[in-house]
Amino acid sequence: MxxxxxxxxxxxxxxxxxxxxxxxxxxxxxxxxxxxxxxxxxxxxxxxxxxxxxxxxxxxxxxxxxxxxxxxxxxxxxxxxxxxxxxxxxxxxxxxxxxxxxxxxxxxxxxxxxxxxxxxxxxxxxxxxxxxxxxxxxxxxxxxxxxxxxxxxxxxxxxxxxxxxxxxxxxxxxxxxxxxxxxxxxxxxxxxxxxxxxxxxxxxxxxxxxxxxxxxxxxxxxxxxxxxxxxxxxxxxxxxxxxxxxxxxxxxxxxxxxxxxxxxxxxxxxxxxxxxxxxxxxxxxxxxxxxxxxxxxxxxxxxxxxxxxxxxxxxxxxxxxxxxxxxxxxxxxxxxxxxAGYNLPPIPQKVGNAIEFRNLSFKYQDTTTTVLKNLSLTIKDRQSVGVVGRTGAGKSTLVHLLLNLYPPTPNELFIGGHAIESIPLNQLRHKINCVQQDLFLFKGTIFENLTLGSERILDDRVYRVAAEIGLVDYLAKTQRTLAHPVEESGANLSTGEKQLISFARILIFDPEIVILDEATSNIDSQMEQLLQTASKKLIQNRTSIVIAHRLSTIFSCDRILVIDNGRVIEDGSPQELAAKDSEFKKMLSDQSYKDL
Ligand SMILES: Nc1ncnc2c1ncn2[C@@H]1O[C@H](COP(=O)(O)OP(=O)(O)OP(=O)(O)O)[C@@H](O)[C@H]1O
Ligand SMILES: [Mg+2]
The missing domain is CATH 1.20.1560.10 (ABC transporter type 1, transmembrane domain)
Incomplete structure (x- = not known):
């Protein structure tokens, strides 16, 4: 080159x-x-x-x-x-x-x-x-x-x-x-x-x-x-x-x-x-x-x-x-x-929370590789699904499609029975919240990053949720509060901390569907514990997709999907998959997960 x-x-x-x-x-x-x-x-x-x-x-x-x-x-x-x-x-x-x-x-x-x-x-x-x-x-x-x-x-x-x-x-x-x-x-x-x-x-x-x-x-x-x-x-x-x-x-x-x-x-x-x-x-x-x-x-x-x-x-x-x-x-x-999604007429009735991929194939614009191939699967309302797979398997691409950041082929992805391209973007993004893999925080305070300046969020709620998931106590240990300043793109916080703040933000906004795309990071057991508790709370009573590198995170999910090279190669409950001779089991016994 x-x-x-x-x-x-x-x-x-x-x-x-x-x-x-x-x-x-x-x-x-x-x-x-x-x-x-x-x-x-x-x-x-x-x-x-x-x-x-x-x-x-x-x-x-x-x-x-x-x-x-x-x-x-x-x-x-x-x-x-x-x-x-x-x-x-x-x-x-x-x-x-x-x-x-x-x-x-x-x-x-x-x-x-x-x-x-x-x-x-x-x-x-x-x-x-x-x-x-x-x-x-x-x-x-x-x-x-x-x-x-x-x-x-x-x-x-x-x-x-x-x-x-x-x-x-x-x-x-x-x-x-x-x-x-x-x-x-x-x-x-x-x-x-x-x-x-x-x-x-x-x-x-x-x-x-x-x-x-x-x-x-x-x-x-x-x-x-x-x-x-x-x-x-x-x-x-x-x-x-x-x-x-x-x-x-x-x-x-x-x-x-x-x-x-x-x-x-x-x-x-x-x-x-x-x-x-x-x-x-x-x-x-x-x-x-x-x-x-x-x-x-x-x-x-x-x-x-x-x-x-x-x-x-x-x-x-x-x-x-x-x-x-x-x-x-x-x-x-x-x-x-x-x-185009910003100009769509709003869908008057409540849009359901089930997600369906109908033989979906996807490649990014101006590229030749098909990232997701003939994906067909249904995620029921309030079901929590853990997604694992090697790096580059197409996990984050699922997130991009569900948020309609990149448009899928029409009539291949449905939310609550509506094709995603027919759901106005503000309605869609109100419904689905996501913690992206590249955690981003704005310059300001932790508090401001939790509310994102939204006026519909009451201060009380912010403090209550932050306390519930242990963020307040965690910060207190290092003499910090929610008023602690955040540098540009969260440069003064650790990945684990950024993740915890992002989790708290989702709990505060309380969307119907959540997607967690975990950042690969080595975090200590204390943070691990905090994040696990927080993510359990997050997936409770919500349709959720948890993309995990640390498999401990997804053990509480109802269902696990193993994705490889753009296809679902395994699909079942964590217990089912762990019991048989599966790719998932191999991953569990893999060197990097031995400590779990
Ligand atoms: N914006 C983009 N434009 C073009 N290609 C992309 C884009 N984003 C991702 N890709 C490609 O799509 C494939 C799947 O990427 P994706 O981010 O979904 O992987 P992933 O499973 O999330 O991996 P990781 O575990 O590393 O996060 C990769 O080959 C990647 O290079
Ligand atoms: Mg990814």
Whole structure:
């Protein structure tokens, strides 16, 4: 196998954007529609800020011509006060405009993030198998923030500055169309130059985003896999990969800085040209056309304001393009088909608890090996079934199918007489609870991990159940309580402890069907005792499947299935199987179980 296999595949990140502005707005519009009020308010503020901004030069011109030139000192005082009021108004509008846009942006981002979470919780497991977690993290963080820039920086700036620019040109034309045309004669040339440079910037930015994304995914994955990295002492090779990726980022960042640096001189030159021609020609034409001196100054002030929005439009246009790439990725994720099971109509009558496999065969998507083969068996309501078998026999796959994490072929798996694909997922997962083999706990406290934040669970119940199965006493021995903190993914707890907590959680939630997929672990006899008592409680009066590596766990089950290579090879009560010359008996006498 190729050594670099552990390196990431960033092909998706390299894709260029296919979304155009229209499509982007179509996709954003449901999010914007929810914020109509803010949107109307924001539009008003943009117009108000542009108009008050243009009123200022006119007011100054008026003051010069009517108060200063005519030496009307009273009017000058009123005009000065009027001018101050205008400036304050303009500042207030601009402040509110920026604030409201940010607010709108944040509201939309919040909605998009919630939608991402909603979707991610409902897309089929197969998506997570083929998508690195780091990439999903990048979607939900970096890419969503980029969409935010549409509101704070990108398209919104373009939109605002376009309105400002139009208001400036109209104001200049109101004074003199001829003068305006002369002054802005070079604008198309500079616009062309500006766009050329920003196109270069865009390209380097795109490359730098790929480099950033690669680095982010790399860091996220390295953090997740830190245990393995340290254990196998991969630090050196990881460092090399890191240096390679960050070197890449440095190179492209420098290139884009260089391009940015070119932008300023071009625009400064343009600014100089406009102002010089405004100064010179407004002087001459002012004389010829009889424009008063105050109005000449007004014109000059408008011209002075021209370059700023002009530059912003050229610059932010590219940023907007950038946001498009992110938007496309986010919307691709949002449009991932969610599991069909969430949209099924609820089954009105109570679904029974018997489980039936009808000649079920199963293989994982994109694989060729059939993991379960022609499995036919019925588990009665409230029957407890222990499942044993060698590693890779297909035991955990049974769990995946029963929780509908992976869909079986239709009409091969039934719960309470209903084909599993017809049971809405929330109904199914309410009914069946499971302790998975890879025990996972959330960062928080033990208590929070027991309730999972569910409001229907009363505190009393949590304490009672935790005490009943000995969790409280067990923790007390090491001066811990249910309020003890749990590190990310339960890193500060032993496997046995995690298992006991997971058992307690199921007892608290009290589902009708339980599945225990035991983690292989060597646990001491005290923990063994606790877990055994807990699992006895768990299977009492419930349909249950207990997948066990430690056979002691399943002796209290009504029935045992031995699975080998995807088939049931033995099926009977523990006593029956232990009595005859069975695979189960062999397992019992096997070296690893001798101590039982
Ligand atoms: N998500 C998956 N995608 C593809 N193949 C898988 C997947 N999960 C498991 N398999 C394959 O299916 C087979 C059965 O795996 P399964 O996890 O059901 O075994 P198991 O009996 O639970 O083993 P263990 O005792 O080690 O937990 C294995 O060959 C495994 O490689
Ligand atoms: Mg397993």
């Amino acid at each position: 190729r050594r670099g296999k552990l390196m990431h595949n960033f092909s998706e990140d390299k894709e260029t954007t296919r979304l155009n502005y229209k499509q982007l707005f179509r996709k954003l519009s449901p999010f914007l529609a929810r914020r109509k009020g803010t949107l109307v308010w924001v539009t008003f503020l943009v117009l108000a800020a542009a108009l008050s901004g243009r009123a200022i030069p006119f007011f100054i011109g008026y003051t010069i011509d009517n108060a200063i030139v005519k030496k009307d000192w009273d009017l000058l005082l009123y005009c000065t006060i009027g001018y101050a009021v205008l400036e304050v108004l303009n500042s207030v509008f601009e402040f509110l405009q920026v604030y409201q846009f940010q607010k709108l942006g944040n509201q939309v981002l919040l909605d998009i993030r919630s939608k991402i979470l909603f979707v991610v919780q409902r897309i089929p497991m197969t998506y997570f198998n083929r998508t690195p977690a780091g990439r999903i993290v990048t979607r939900a963080t970096n890419d969503v923030s980029q969409i935010g820039e549409i509101f704070s920086d990108g398209v919104v700036k373009v939109f605002i500055q376009l309105i400002v620019l139009i208001s400036i040109v109209v104001s200049m034309m109101l004074i003199s169309v001829k003068l305006t045309l002369i002054c802005l004669a070079t604008a198309p040339l500079f616009f062309y130059l500006g766009i050329k440079v920003t196109n270069k910037i865009k390209e380097t930015l795109r490359v730098s985003k790929i480099a950033t994304s690669a680095l982010n995914s790399f860091i996220a994955e390295s953090l997740n896999g830190m245990k393995i990295i340290q254990m196998y002492q991969l630090s050196r090779s990881k460092m090399d990969q890191f240096e390679f990726l960050s070197g890449d980022l440095k190179r492209v960042s420098l290139k884009s800085t260089r391009n940015y640096a070119m932008m300023m001189p071009i625009l400064n030159l343009f600014n100089g040209l406009i102002l010089a021609s405004a100064l010179y020609f407004s002087g001459i034409l002012g004389q010829q056309d009889g424009i008063k001196v105050g109005l000449v100054i007004t014109f000059f002030l408008h011209a002075l304001d021209f370059v700023h929005p002009f530059r912003d439009i050229i610059e932010k246009y590219q940023q907007f393009q950038n946001s498009l790439t992110s938007a496309e990725r986010v919307f691709t994720l949002l449009e991932e088909p969610i599991e």
